[in-house]
Amino acid sequence: MSPLRDFYDEPGVPINSGADRARRQVAQLREVLDGSRRRRILDVGCGDGAATALIARRAPGHDVVGLDWSTRALGQAREHGFGLVNGSAEPPGLPFGDATFDVVVMSELIEHLVDTDAALDEARRVLRPGGTLLVSTPNLAAWHNRVLLVFGVQPVFSEVSLREVHGRPGSQVVGHLRLFTRRALVSLLRARGFRRITVAGACYHDVPRPLRPFDRAFRRWPSAASILLARAERGELPGLVVRS
Structure with missing residues (x-):
């Protein structure tokens, strides 16, 4: 396994989806x-499948599939009883055929990826x-x-290290490799062939209690919100050859 995959299978690394x-x-x-x-x-x-399981419960009658590359995460996700696949969106790519899903969710994932384009x-x-593609990710340009x-x-x-926290608030390493502003996220999605892109803001659960009113207020200004919530529609890339 690669050092990055080893990192996500370490017992101390969080894989829980979280209520928020x-x-x-x-x-x-x-x-x-x-x-x-x-x-x-x-x-x-x-991850551990908690968020995916909630989707499955709130979207009865729809087919929900969860995918993760961490064997530890999949082991916990199996307890929820929905379809699971071991794999990654990065090379060699998703283990599914072309045009097989109506919605793809990437919730707090893109900041962990090496090859975001792929x-x-x-x-x-x-x-x-x-x-429809749904993406949520922390905002580099958040107000705080x-x-x-x-x-x-x-x-x-x-984060500047996969071993320790250096120079920022907090004590837990979670493996963030990329961080996005609203402008950068929209530009990347557009470059990868998505259209009708909208971005909303969301709060961050770990903001200290006295500062939460500020976090709620800045949620209305996505460029400065703690979390970015993007929605985009599959478009067409000129000259793109789709593999069979």
Whole structure:
């Protein structure tokens, strides 16, 4: 296994979805699932499966599949009883055929990836024409990170080591390799062939209690919100050859 995969199978590394992430996933999906027909939903990077299981319960009648590359995570996710696949969106790619899903969810995943371009290409490939990609990720330009940078403090969510925390608040290493501003995320999605991109803001559960009113207020300004929630539709890339 690669050092990065070894990292995610270490017992101390968090793989739990968390209640806030689960609620965000369900809220995003409500806007996509109109109940008119059965949809196939792929949750890439499902972790321990708690959020995916909530999706399955809140979206009865739809097919929900969870995918993760961590054997430890999949071992816990099996307890929830939905379909699971061991795999990754990065090379060699998702183990599914072209145009097989109506919705692909990447919830707090993209910041953990080495090859974001390849992963988004794969998400687009397995989506049916007009299918929806839902992405949530921490915001590098969150209001609190802007304040921290003024004082020379490493932004929250960012990491410079897979072994220890250096120069930022918090004590737990979670494996964030990439961080996005709203502008960067929209630009990347557009470059990878997605269209009709919208971005909303969300709060971060670990903000100290006295500062939570600020976090709720900045949620209304996605560019400075703690969490970015993006929704995009599969478009077409000129000259793109889709593998069979």
